[in-house]
Amino acid sequence: MTVAVDTKYDLQSKIEEIVGEYGAKSTALIMILQDVQRQYRYLPEEALRAVAKTMKLPLAQIYGVATFYRSFTLKPKGRNHICVCTGTACHVRQAVVIVDKLERDLGITAGETTADGEVSLETVNCLGACALGPLVTANGIYYGNMTVTKVDKMMSEVLHKTYDSETTEEAA
Amino acid sequence: MSTNRLNSPAELAALKQRLEKNRNANKTVVTVCAGTGCMACGCEAVLKTFHEERKKDRLENEVEIKATGCHGFCERGPLVVVHPSGVFYQRVKPADAKLIWEQTVKGGQLVNKLLYRDPQSNEIIKHEKDIPFYKRQMRIIFGKNGFMDPTAINDYILLGGYLALATALTKMTSEQIIGDVKKSGLRGRGGGGFLTGKKWATCRAVKVDPKYVICNADEGDPGAFMDRSLLEGNPHQVIEGMIIGAYAIGSHEGFVYVRNEYPLAVKNLTVAIKAARDYGLLGENILGTGFNFDIVISRGGGAFVCGESTALMASLEGKVGEPRAKYIHTVESGLWDKPSNLNNVETWANVPLIIERGADWFASIGTENSKGTKVFALTGRVNNTGLVEVPMGITLREILYDIGGGAPRGKRFKAVQTGGPSGGMLIVEEAQPKSHGSPVAHGDIRNENEAVNLLDLPVDFDELTRVGSMMGSGGMIVMDEDSCMVDVARYFIHFLTEESCGKCLPCREGLVTMLSVLRKISAGKGTMEDIKYLEELSQVIIDTSLCQLGGSAPNPVLSALRYFRQEFLAHVVDKRCPAGVCKDLVSHAIDNTCNGCHACLKSCPTSAIVGEPKRLHYVIQDKCIQCGACYQICRYNSIKRVKRGEGDKLQERAREQWRPPLKKVTAEVS
């Protein structure tokens, strides 16, 4: 999987393949965009134009949808993706402390990616594993019952497993 | 599964009989909870271990290993229940799995260290049904989870699945089905609490085609995961409910709109739909009755507002999730302007039960206006967190103490939040708190005019609304004395400002204004005018918001002001956060119970803590950024969050009073 976008021809045929799986129905627009994002790690402008063309929908509608929903990003995410759950149960279990620590260590605020493109940090609303709060997922791997002291260990595991990130599944 | 199509109810009954006959009731079945919660705890490794052991011992034919849906007791995961004895093992690690295999499965012995020990009575309890967490529940829906592999349709049929469908399609008319649902008193489990039977009847009466049936699985409330566990663990029951509903209403197309953040639910549901189609339970000519109905899964894009029915339908249409006015109901004009009946996952799951066991049976459970059971996601500062299914009318006290097992780490309950960001904070503090000795104990501030606690409130739709909250989808978050109500109110409003779609003015601008006021109060810059603004603004936002996201957004703030007004006043007048949460109003300081264990020093990111091992430590107030890391890590409760500026005073006193520990102190285990 590559972050760089394919050549124009490859992109068009890839988009057509993805759209074809869902029958090009407008009901499936969000799922189509999610698959496109899975392919390219973000939603490149060319891809959105290709989707609009293939599905015969106005580009303005596609762009509006792509910017409205939080699961989409128009900027490339980092190679490693850290999500801190800030659902109510985790908040009540002091998730904010974990977020602060990660922001301090990485030097970015939640929602951003580090300048070298290695790590992006995000907060999400409730992953549904409230018994394990505060919960952090790193490249899809769940780290439950997080405390501030466990963060360093998690980050070193994450960064040293960088070469493995292509084989782990995304949780969200 | 190839051509196993069931062409009639008789064939379905015959299949069930065959499965029952083939089943060996004495065969050992090892069930491992494989819901997302337990997955996150590592149940996959546990499963893998069991499979490896079984293979090694070549006991494939003798022992069955089943990955089931959520058992509910998430606090204690991973969970393993061995049948037929029903022995309940909790907190099972892969290494423990080996022990279970050797000792229980092969040897018939118990592994004591993995059995449940009740924290209050210290008793060891062997069987699931005897554990207090489960005993007080009424698991008419969730009970099946523990016995089924959600990806095996035969497991569901074995438990009586799809028989209600057969009855409905062949022995009942649409009017009869709707009549039953009406009689049962079933109300929507998604939050609105609307009478399901009435909704179906209205939809049926609209003479427009086609009609759509939608399952709202967007479960966006943070802290709620009932629908997810239901879809992961028992998707067939939801499917069955939808088919019955579609038949009653006259619809042939159904949608399940699932949050994108639930990949396992999507996976299991996809498998279930395919299996149902293969069996002729979905698609054309269902069970040979000539009724056609099929279901399409649609994933959400990450927007809480899409849990609102009109926004969900806009999202299904491929547009942004903007709600529209509901002056014309969606049952008359919804998805693509056609009549659309939308119900929550749990509501659909109740339908086969009503058809199977009768409306009267269902109506016998619960209170006068709230029938049946409700699944709650009990989370937060309570011992037993997880999913609990209880009859309507049960009190908060029973949920918190009998099922929930009380507050951990010896803290006091303070509030219970129901209904997610649309609900309210209900005070559940005991009238006579045990003395805690902490200068920031919540007991210092109390609102004398309101009932001191709502512990004895019966939980049902109308009661919760009456006291300023709502049932919502079932999230129930417990907070203790370490939670600040101003902070929680701010948290919810912040959540809603991020999730607001931005279409209507009061929600988009009003919530941002409310957030800035709450932040002001939390930072110690609030005034009495600000509290007045909050109340005034809340009323206008409730009155003029377009949908219920905005319309119920002020509830957390209003209920916090109602029950915890003194806490707000402390922030505004005293510039003090009694719970010690609001960073600008607290100072972290170490008191004389310090053990000198050095843990806090290591965790401090700004090196603001100094001290020698085994000697009293202290926090350099100027360097402390109030991050709370030390508070989290200290096992001796020595870090105190005092009013800003009083840290040094506390630490001076500590210096005078501190004595080195005489012997090794055992830490309080949580």
Add this chain to the structure above:
Amino acid sequence: MDKVKIKIDGQQMEVDDGTYVLEAAKSISIEIPTLCYYPYMVPYAACRICSVEARSASGWSKIVTACNYPVWNGLEILTNTPRVINARRTNLEMLMASCAPVPVLQHLAEQLGITEPRWGTDKHTCILCGLCVRICDEIVGAHALAFVDRGANRDVSTPFQLDSESCILCGACAKHCPTGYIKMEEIEKRFIVHQEMNLSPNAAITLPFRQAVPNVPQIVRENCIHFKTGGCMVCSKVCPKDCIDYEDSPKSEEVEVGAVVIATGFDSFDPTPMKQYGYGKYPNVISSEEFEVMNNAAGPTGGKIVMENGEEPRAIAILHCIGSRDHDYHKYCSRVCCMYSLKFSHLVKEKTSAEVYQLYIDMRSFGKGYEEFYGRILDEGVNVIRGKAAEVVPSGYRQHEEGHLIVRCEDTLIGKYREIPVDMVILSTALEARRDAKEFGRKFNISTGADGWFIEAHPKLAPVSTTTEGIFLAGACQGAKDIPDAVAQGGAAAAQAMKLMAQGEVMMDAAYAVIDEAFCSGCKMCNDMCPYTAISFDDAKKVSVVNSALCKGCGTCVAACPAGAIMARHFTDEQIYAQIEGILA
């Protein structure tokens, strides 16, 4: 449609079931304020300013938005209870907290009694009413705009904030934006003097011109949204008499006539090629026609004489003979410009306090009262400079010059080079023949002169006739002239035409051509050859026929006919042979 009984502000009324409250109220003249409402689209109900209180007989009441709340039997609506006013006021205050104090919000604030918005104001001009996006989606059908992001970050934009390829430049979004956040931008380089010179840059419905007959608007296809996207059609929804027909197209009718009066008028000279005057380059250099439009009370400025920036000019220069009396353009004198230039200076003096300069070569005030008018102009203090202007340059060329433009000329009466600072320059442009006059004339078999004007039969004695019988000329198409002359000529042409019709008998030349039907094969060669278009083809008989009233007896067709079917009367072959024999005898 069933009717239901409702009450609004105490007034009983009956309306169709399902009507929205806002429309019902409007029909009994109760105004409810709105921001995001547009009558021809689905109500959006985002601004909540149209909130009203709805009550039922059972005592239940709630706040609803009037624009999309459908009435039902027994509904009571109250439009200005304290609860309603408070709801509107608070909402407006919240809106103002994040928006600039644009006029539409201030106006509403005054209505609701807000003097100081509690949370201040900001700079953002977009109020997120969504009118632009919805119009583009629902009515125009171009889908060029969208809402992006959500919550407090919500904004209106084109995809990727780039120029949209789907935008059809109709301007509907700019027209309906209540705050002016969206503006139409001129993307060509040319300055149109005073943007409002045209009715609006892209108006699709216009009057061809103010004095058009019939004086009804027409749809301009190139600008009409319906013809671009198939959408809109709002005009047909509004028209009370159902006059709009999109299928209408120019129809051609064939009318058989015996006389035609050609009065096709003139074109104005376009001074753009004369780079020295800066027309099209400097904003305040305008042509005389543009000045006429501006001066007209029904014009874009309401008759005020203003510069492009809306200010009154301090000095105006009127340059005569632009394109006329010019070796490089037109050698002729356009006859009317001197007088209208004087008229302009009189109007300027009347309406403003500007200085006026007339730069002329000769002052041609030849008509009745014309010379007297010239004298009056001089008395009004107009500066007349004898000397054709050489150049117009922008000021700032030298430090001490005031005004925006400098007119450079030689004042031949005092023999000095002058540079005159002015704010506006009016070019009295030449009258030209219509550009397609030559082609047009061919249809009637009349010719144009070297200057392009149509040639009359005789310049002194037959100024309204042409060499083709029955074709007459009137007005400027025959040569530049002013209104009295044109009117007189028009009368003359009409009289000539009527003479033809009233005559009953037409005296014509004895020698004309006759076609023998028996020999005519219907090859139609003679039809095209006749210089007087006197031969036509009879479809029924399939032979050619000569119109003896038109035939001049030139004999071209006689010689050309391959079958020899045409004979010239009194000029037959036998008669010619007889004449030759007579001479040789």
